[in-house]
Each structure stands twice: as C-alpha cells, then as structure tokens.
Amino acid sequence: MGKLPGATIADLQNARLFDMAVPRMYGGQQSSLRTLMDAVVEIGQGDGSVAWTLAILHGGTWMAAACYPKHVTDEIFAPGENTRVATVFMPRRAKTKRINGGVMIEEGIWNFNSGVYHAQWDILGIPIIDEASQIIDRASALIPISQVSLLNDWDTIGLRGSGSTSVAVKNVFVPNERLAFHSKTQQENFAADHLRNEPLYQLPILPFLAAKLVFPALGMAKGALELFIDKASQRSISFTFYEKQDEAAVTHLQVAEASAKIDAAELMLRRCLDDLEASTASGTSMPMEQRARIWRDAGFASRLIWEVVDMLAGASGGGFAQSANPMNQYWRDVRVAGLHGGICPNTTLEVFGRILCGKTPNAPLLQPHGND
Template identity: 60%
Template sequence: MNLTQHAAPHRAATVVDLDPVASASALISSLRSRSAETDALAKLPDETITDIEGARLFDLVVPKIYGGLQASLDTWMDTVVQLGKGDGSTAWTVGLRAASTWMFLTAFPKHVVDDVFAISRKLSVASVLVPRRVKTRRVDGGVVIEDGLWGFNSGVLHAQWDLLGIPILSEDGQIVDRGVALVPTSQVTPMNDWNTIGLRGSGSISVTAKDVFVPSERIAPLSKILREDYACTHLRDAPLYRIPLIPLLATNLVLPALGMAKAALALFVEGIGKRGIAYTTYDRQDEAAVTHLQLGEASAKIDAAESVIRRSVTALEASGAREAERMTLDERTRIWRDAGFASQLIWEAVNMLAGASGGSLANVGNPMTRLWLDVRVAGLHGAICTSTTMELFGRLLAGKKPNSPLLV
C-alpha cells in the first residue's frame, strides 16, 4: 500500500492559527504546581503531556503542509524560554523534541516523511546522535542493529520514533560515514537509569536495541546533513528547514536554562523583602547594598546570555533565508562557542542568586533549589561545555581547523 499520497493533504486540513509563546506562558502556573510530582516520577506527568499536546507545542516545527505550526526559530526560542519559567524539564523535553523533529524533517526525503505521518497520528521524534556503543551489519535492503546503547535519550518516553546514531559501513565492513537511523520506539528497550539531581522530569533515559532491522530509506548519512545537503527537497522553500544543524542544536540546548534563569531572578526579587540577612542588622535583604550588587550582576549576566542567544537565532534565521550560500565555518563555530558562553553566564547568575538565598537553599522543596539544580544539570551537556566550545573557536583564531568532526 502506498501511504504517501494521502498523508500530507489530510494533515494540512488541521492547520490552525495558534500563538505557541502565549500558550506556553499560560502553562507556567500549572507546570510549577506539578514540580514535586514531576521529580518523583522522573518523567513528565501525563497531565503535562496532555497540556503540551493540547497547546500543539510538540507541533512547533512541523510544516504547515502536515498540519503543523511551522514556527520561526525566534518563536521556537521564546516558546521554550516561557516553558523554562514554569518547569525546566518540560522546556528541555519540548526543546529537544523540536530539534529531533526538525532533524527528521530535514534529513529524510518526502516519501519517508509522508509515510511516517501516515503511520503516526502525531509526529513524535526523539534522538541521540552519538551512541555509547553500537554494532551493525549490512543486509539486503538496509542495516541490522545487532546491539546498541544510546544515553540521554530525552523525550523518548513520550515519542513514537527515535533517531539513533549509527555507523555506516562499506561492503567490506569498514566505517565510511556516520548516520542517523529512524527507528520506532516500540523496537528499542528503555532503561530505568535516569536518577539525577536536576531535570529529573525530562526522563532522559538510555535505550538499547538488539537485532533491529532498519531499511535503507530510514538511514540518513550525517556527512550530508552536516553540509546542509538536506533530503527534504519538498520543504526547500521554507527557510526554517535550511538552517545548519550543529549551531542550531547547540543554541537550542541553552533555551530551557534561559527560561529557568528568568524564573530564578523573579523568585529572588520576590523574596528579598520578606527575609533578613543572618548575623547582620539587616531585617530586610532588599535594604542591603550587597543585595543590590548581586541583583545587578545576576540580571546583567542573564540579559547578556539572552542577547548572545538572540544574535545567534538572528544569524541562523538569516542563514536559512539564503538559499545558495552556506553559513561560513567561522560563523557556525562562533554560534557554537556562544551557546557554551551563554550557558556559563546563566549558571553564574543562577548560582549567585541561589547562594544569596540563605540556608533555605538546603531544603529539597525550595523552588530556588530546584531551579539551581536544573540549571546546573542543563549546563552539563557535552555540546555546550565551555572548555570544548571555547577551544573550537580559539583554534580557528589561531589559524587551525576546529577539532570536531561535526564542523565541516
């Protein structure tokens, strides 16, 4: 049965005019009210998933021809930031699911995308580009994943498809490229290994796969993706689907923490008129000069991080609007560097606010404590580690090539 001819027209009929940023903002209070439940479950509660689906936030980057919102990257950013004000795990899940969906849409040709939309009532994709271990073999018509393990598979607990990094082998079994394999989540085994101090609700578990056949049409070579040689020829008219992968993924990782930092600043300001400073004559923290200095520095760092990220978003959108001209290596590496730097600024700001919040920070139920831990864990992602991102750009300034296979 040919599923492709009916998929897109059917989905297109569901397009509605929604404001995802306003929808995300409307969820902040509900998300905060479920914080204890979210952490206890170590995944998003069903009510949160229902809210996200009701607001169509998982459709953020789905093309309009498939009934999606096809939001701009600027709207994508603002939506995830708003969610971060309510719950970091929700923002992380929505942001990474958006990136995974975008990668699927750009990496595969129309007939594969159409088939997936025909099979799945809702498009729900998670991803892990780098496996912890994987062994594959070529067979007629595709590849068999004999054994594989992929960690930090954010969003997979609520997804129907998983994009998993695999090696691409030559006929004699040599690795000639890396690729992403589109696998139904029903064919991977989730592991109960997500027990963390922060972002607990993201449920970023590991998954394994054994003896899973992947047809050739559901394997996309990473070398083409990294060169923006995207297979989505039917989406070429939309700038969103021409943006370079790596700087987009790096920038996206910072968005949840930016929302959390804004929430931490507001929470700190709310409390300084209600508590004093121990062992001083200050009955109110907001009377102390040190508090004013802390507020000034923390807010400046948050504002600076946002300015850096918005500059990256503007550059990425401009790159997508240029049909023939690729973003330069310097530009792509700088945006990656800036993602790491913005993440560092956010952590420094939140750490300062948390440290100035007094002994109550030791309480597990303190909202500031949760924000502090969530921001710390978000910043631990290897793709935005500052020692890595700074070196990448520093090598370019020193006249050398960046030492990452993801920059080509």
C-alpha cells in the same frame, strides 16, 4: 523513573507546542526560531524539565521533517499522529553492519534520550563501518519506538522530569530511506526535497541544535532571578542589622549582575537565531567559522546562566539547602542542563579557538563546506 505526567504532555499537545517543528503541509505550525525560543524560555521559568523535554522533542521532530525523503515523512506525520520524535546523536557504544538496502544495528546503547517516553519515533546516531571495520561516516537512524528498549535508568539530581533514560537497540534493520548520513546533513544536503524552498528546514544542524539546548536554562535563570527578588523582601540577612535582604547594597549588586548576565546570554542566543535565519533566507551555506561561533555562543551563554543561578542560590540563605526550596530546583536543573556535551564551554571555546588559530575544528559534527 522520572518523566512528565500524561496530563502535562496533553496540555503541551493541546497548545500545539509539539507542532512548532511540524511542516505546514502536514498541518503543523512551522514556527520561527524566535517563536520556539520564546515558548521554551517562558515554560522554563515555571518548570525546567517541561521546557527541556519540549526543546529536545522539537529538535527531533525538526530532524525528522528535514533529513528524510517525502515518502518517509508522509508516514511520520500522517494525519492525526501527533508526532513526537526523540533523538541522541552519539551512542555509548554501537555495533552496526552494512547490508543490502540499509544498516543492521546489531547492538547499541545511547544515554540521555530526553523525552523518549513521549515519542513515537527515535533518531539514534550510529557509525557506518566499511569492510575493514573502520568508521567511514555516521548516520542518524530513524527508528520506531516499538523497536527501542527503554532502560529506565534516569535517576538524577536535576531535570528529573525530562525522562532522559538510556535506550538500547538489538538486531534492528534500518533501511537506507531512514538513514540521514552526516556527510550529507552537515552540508545541508537534506533528503526532504519537498521542503527545499522552506528556509526553516535548511538550517545547519549543529549550531541550531546546540543553541536550542540553552533555551530551557535561560528560562530557568529568569525564573530564579524573579524568585530571588521576591524573597529578598521577606527575609533578613543573618548576623547583620539588615531586616530585609533587599535593603543591602550587596543584594543590589547581585541582582544587577544577574540581570546583566541573563541579558547577555539572551542577546547572544537571539543573535544566533538571527544569523541562522538570515543564512537560510539568503540560500547561502553558513561558513564554518560562523557555525563555530554560534556553537561557542551557546556554550558561553550556558556558562553565564549557570553563574547567575549559582550566585543567586548562594545568596538565598540556609533555606536553600532544603530540597523543596524552589531555588534549589532551579539550581539543580540548570546544573544538569549545562552538563550536556553539546554545550560544554570547554569544548565550544576550544573548537572556536582552534579555528581562529587556523587549525581544524577537531569536532566530527563540524566539517568544512565548499565555501570554507
């Protein structure tokens, strides 16, 4: 099944790109959100699967640093470990049982575990069940990869190299120290007390991780536009007198609209990052409406990016149909990236619209804070 080659992972590691979310106290880069975005967007222009894998592993590594106590993070980020952490929030199905000292995952399957082939740890979302078999909370369970079964079922039209296979867990005990309960993490009540004064590790989880999902596609859209403009000077428009596509007014309109939508998506995402960093720097909790707005912006930026790449693909001529055509790869990768449930525009727009209408957000990962 598709995954990145070892040489690519080595290149990313040697460039210390996997260290961007690792705290400085463990020898990491502890990079700003802007640095993360710039790196992922740049890589996305060349290869969507590499950018997607890097972005997802960054999120898992960030969660591992922020959401668990120091004696756990000491183990995760031990010297020389080159730590990479994959993550999936929602299981396809999971059966758990509370027992002394933690939770037993009796069985569970999680889809789309991007980057897991290259990770040492996996963070899997699980339900927390009471004695009446009712879900009373959810938690992010930190599990060594040795206890996770990779199902090798990633066979898709796009992002084929991301290795986003399904995984399964059976009869795995997760101690309380490796459980990050969502009722706490949604309030930024993170267990990493030793990082309490580091704003990077106080980010509100949902809007941060959602915005980050769009970075790879933004890079792909930029790459697609550059490719289109380059090829437009080398091909004609069939059944017209245009010997070069870039001489036609319709082409000028298309590239101008594409560049405007790319700029709009990028400006929205950068505003999201500015708001996230401003909130954590001030030490105040971000209001739910602002969280929802960032989530909405991530979904809407994803839609703008898809519109760009789909338009450019449609204007690329019959050669686009060839699977080896680079524009074809951008198109497939952006389409698959936009299918992620965390940035589905219908979901993000509905959630924000509900809040504007004075209703609850109807989203388990977006709950009121004390200041809402």
